[in-house]
Amino acid sequence: MAKTKVTIGHVFKTIVWPRRNQLLVGLVLIVISRLAGLVLPGASKYLMDDVIPNNNMETLKILLLAVAGAILVQAITSFALTQILSVEAQNLISKLRVQVQAHIIKLPVRFFDNTKTGELVSRIMTDVEGVRNIVGTGLAQLFGGILTSIICLFLLINISPMMTVYVLVPVAIFGFISLKAFGKIRPIFRERGVINAQVTGRLTETLGGVRVIKGFNAEKQEIKTFEDGVTKLFLNIKKSLTSTSLLTSSATFLLGLASTGIMGIGGYMIMNGDMTFGDFLAFTLYLGFMIAPIVQMSNIGSQLTEAFAGLDRTEEILNTPLEDDPTVRINNIGQIKGDIEFKDVSFAYEEEKEVIKDISFKAAHGTVTALVGTSGSGKSTIAGMAASFLNPTKGNITVDGLDMSTITLESFRSQLGVVLQNDFLFEGTIRENILFPRPDASEDRLMEAVKAAHVDEFTDRFEDGLDTLIGERGVKLSGGQQQRIAIARAILANPRILILDEATSNLDMESEAYIQQSLKKLMEGRTTFVIAHRLSTIRQADQILVVENGQIVERGKHDELIAKEGRYHNLHQYQARI
Missing domain, CATH: 3.40.50.300 (P-loop containing nucleotide triphosphate hydrolases)
Incomplete structure (x- = not known):
């Protein structure tokens, strides 16, 4: 399966733009919240420079009301933001899970043969969760943080251009480091999704096969296998935590240096009378409001990186071609009569390793075709192709004269019955x-x-x-x-076409006698393929195909094949002795 990489443009087009109204409202709420947050620094300046020196009680009351009102606005916008964006994010996660599950379940049977069930569960349930950081409050907070920083930057320049320039140097260095770091972190998050799927897959197998595990006293080795997987997952998480913590630590160090310099420069300017204490306090608070979103953006950036990694894997699975290709399967077959013909059919699970080699036969409607042979001879593969689970690599199969590969699977399988x-x-x-x-x-x-x-x-x-x-x-x-x-x-x-793969193998002799009567009635008028190791179950078949090494070595009815004294006769004699 080819790896895909989700681009920002693709995410914007498919995820962000369809939800532009909710995100726009969220952005407006973030802006209102951030602007309300800037009331406190401004009020602090007036408190220190005007209210306290002039002992102005009326202005103090107005300032307190303004700060309280700003806090109330922040609380209301925070609640509204959660209701609008976080709920929409969870709604999108639900829809994506349904979309991925619907796509996976329509993939070819061979895909499931090569992929663990638990891994697919992880693809459906876990990989899509990252979108909450795109549609949820994460993206809005990112834009809100940028806007807040820009507003604070102008306010800082207004108070002291020199101190602002000093602050911008470490901020620019941190921004450069962040851009480089996020490029390195994304593959780590993508690898985490792979490891998590593998661990989940093994765990699912372990719980499903618990009787086998206990039967062979293999608990210790299964515990060790799971422990190894969890350790591998831990090491990946440790790597990502190390990367993000280095990013956060560098932010703390660089911005701490800036704060130290501001303290020195501000103290010097106050002592020289070039800055009031209120200006210095306001500058410090505005600086905090500018720096906090920048540090927060590093965390949001990590979340968005994780989201993109999950979307990479989701896009990868959604790009896997479906089993029922509408450009190829164009014939919507009606009521099936049931004439099936294999014409020079070959099949290989791996390139140049054919398990079925140039077989040809006809199964007329209403007849029973039995497939016999040793284990691994190709019987189930032939039945799988007759059921449309597998497609021939060479030759073709026809149903009522139509090439099976051109028939829509829904119209064909609605008339198919399978007992495994x-x-x-x-x-x-x-x-x-x-x-x-x-x-x-x-x-x-x-x-x-x-x-x-x-x-x-x-x-x-x-x-x-x-x-x-x-x-x-x-x-x-x-x-x-x-x-x-x-x-x-x-x-x-x-069904019109019936596949019976060892359908009576798990029955005792008495039950089998009952079921044989039921099956005889069921098979009347239907095209039936029977796979059976117990040759006693297929005596009445219209034709018996003896399959060995992917080829039909004998064909005919029971009595005819016994009379030939060939491979079928040998199998029959062997079972009779047992």
């Missing part, structure tokens, strides 16, 4: 899992599927029946019970 060896059940109830492909199905259709797959044989024994909670991935059910729910789900989907 280790089928996935969602946390929830048995009812919800069966209704998954057709959530609006009637109760009658649901019960037909339940009875056809003999799910009622065990749900009738449960206190809550079909509303029994099955736990994550159906852990509260036996393998056979899980498989029957998966088959009921496929029956309810009423």
